[in-house]
Amino acid sequence: MTDRPVLRLRSAAFTHPGGAGVSGLDLDIRAGEAVALIGPNGAGKSTLLNGLLGLVPRTAGTVEYAGHPHAAVGMIGVLPQSADLDPDFPISLEQVVMQGRYRRLGLFRWPGRADRAAVADALAAVGLTELAKRRFGDLSGGQRQRGLLARALAGEPSLLLLDEPFNGLDQQNRDALIQTLRDLKARGVAVIVSTHDLELARLVCDTVVLVNGEQLAHGPVDDVLTLGNLQECFEGTEIEIDEHTLVVPGHEGH
Structure with a gap:
């Protein structure tokens, strides 16, 4: 790994023309690091991923891709939600x-x-x-x-973005995807994965970012994925944690 992050965000915000967005993003993501992006639907997870792709305007702060203001051609790979x-x-x-x-x-x-x-x-x-x-x-x-x-x-790519990659997968394909992500990390690919799947976060990811319109918490998986932090992030919503997944009644993609 080099000292220079693959991706650096400082007080960054991405905002749709209609006003919805996500703000207060402060992250350093390095080669071989996987980050789980967790929050309720409408919290700004997909907005952040699309902002990194240049599909949603950055309205505050700075973003650097390997030290540059714009991503090089082929630097970012993406697995869309649908x-x-x-x-x-x-x-x-x-x-x-x-x-x-x-x-x-x-x-x-x-x-x-x-x-x-x-x-x-x-x-x-x-x-x-x-x-x-x-x-x-x-x-x-x-x-x-x-x-x-x-x-x-x-x-x-040196940075891979995945939006709810485990939705609808059976166990065989879940296991294959988990192993693929581990292999990519070993090759030095940085990964950001939007998910409600806590097993994925714990088995593959190094750090977690909780968002709900803004960045609420960021740090090592075990430090951030506490019931208290999740209840704050999903404020006003009854949540449960089963063996694998954050269960959020009334929300899709759990």
Whole structure:
């Protein structure tokens, strides 16, 4: 690891034109570190992730990407909360993953040996090498989710953003995703994952950020994931903690 953070936020705020947003963000995220982003729906988790992608305006503070004010091409990979591909579209898993190389390819350049190698490495990282030629829509929901993660990895990002990646996954795909994230950390990839899944936070993440319109707490997992902190973050909502997950009645994605 280098001393320079992959991502640094200082008093940062991201605000939608309509006024909703998240503020008071102070974070340093280093290579090989995974951060769990936890808070109620509408708290600003997705706003923060989209702000880092430049999709929501930064309205206060500073953001640095490896010491620079803007992310380099290919620096950030993203696994969205909902699939952005029609499963009926006739495209193979391998072709979906190759989409992750397009920003590096630019216009009018065909994929070369390095691009094909990156796709093969990404498929291996998520354990789907043998399904490379399979039509994407014929895969199970969990396999498609892992395929979209492979697409994000094909761009060889140094920062990976995941928005509720465990929603609807069975145990086999949960386990595969957990192992993939551990492997990525070992390779030096920094990860921010928005989740209600406390098992994921404890098994994979080094630190937790609690947000509800603003940053409420940030620190090591065991220090931050206390019932008191979670009750403050989900103020006004009856919450429970089961074996794996923060259960928030009336909220989706738990």
